[in-house]
Amino acid sequence: MSHTEQEPKGATMTSSVVNTINTIIGSGMLVLPYAFKTDSIFLGTIILFFAAAANSIGLIIQGMTTKFVHRGTATFFTICTLTYPRLSTLFDIAIFMQCFGVAISYIVLTGDLMPLVFSISDWSETQNRLFYILISTVITVPLCFLHKLDSLRYTSVVSLIAIAYLAILIYAQFGYSLSQNFQNIPPENIGPVFYFTPEGIKPVFKTLGVIVLAYTCPNQYSIVTELQNPTIHRINRIVYLSMGVITAIFFSVSFFGYMTFGNALGGNIILMYGDNIYISLGRLLLVLMVLLSFPLMLYPARSSFNNIYFAFKDYLWHKWHQFNSRETAPLLQNNTASGNSDNTENCEVFAEDKLGEKAVPFPEFRFRWITVVLLVLSYLIAISLDSFELILSVVGATGGVLISYVLPGCYGYKLLCTEDPHLLKMLDKHGGEDKFSKLFKSTILRKCCIGLIIWGLFSMTICLYSSLFE
Incomplete structure (x- = not known):
């Protein structure tokens, strides 16, 4: 093996699992007990575990799709260009809106929570909020200029410590x-506990989005790209370990949180507890967790923004090139009219081959100015908004569902059990030993992809309905 063919170094299994857990678990964990209030313990548990299984299948399929392109080039954009080229930019716009919206919500949450931990008495509520939002840049800005997710593994460990503390706090309070x-507990904060009786269809639909979106992981392709020896077996182990830990935390927090307050439970359980040093520390750690998670959300948002920029730049270049060609060589039109469809097809295959071999260009200068633009925009929007729940729920219901279910389902349906010679050639070229995996020929997994698409579209409809028509 030559020097250029040596296996590149990358992230370990441990750091990949840590980054996956930290990407998925966020402040939404503290809203899950409310889902048990509306759904009942029985139905809430079923939906929680079903969402975990569906997201696990989606993450496994994403890992498998990386075997159809050159290592290190797999993104939603490149896989979509390989499978559904005309929709790639549209999907990237949805992904960008989802991740960028969640990132902004983290800053808004920081401005809302920090005054509860330590309020500067001589300042107004608005001044306190503005101060803590601006001071958060000390943490977020340096981390956002790191190029690799694996570089955030130590901050992810700190976030996991915060998650563990919040979970233990809920267990201990119960x-x-x-x-x-x-x-x-004050009498007004105690309500009855329902094991099998939900509050109604509409409340269940409303919290369905909370559970579905709680498992969203927009960084799966980046995690797989940076993984040492990214075989299908190792990728699937990361999914099993991560989702096992996440589901255990989600269920236990939901159960014990709901059992503590019953149907008197409010939206965010951390606000239900009284003020003491342990609760204040929990709120402080929650702020730290979301600030350290901010770069994890900005990472895929920045990649999608670059893909969108590249697509529009490439589109404008082709339009300009076609215009100049018509001006300089009008006599060629008659000679190529009969073979126009073949030429178009060849151009599309060439584009797919090119993206299969080479990632979308992301030079250092563009990386820096996109990061600066996104940081400035996110902080300006966060400062100008008092509440971001409606916009976040809408972009989450679209982008989050697309990332978790619809896109992986569409990719898997196109790539699994395929007879397309071009796709088979790509798998043979880039799949390594994994190209012999039975998963690529699994009709059951392909049917699961259809199920993911249906479930995703259903979830999107329900989430949008519950967000816009309360």
């Missing part, structure tokens, strides 16, 4: 309240 026969 245990203490149980030992006190719940006499330590």
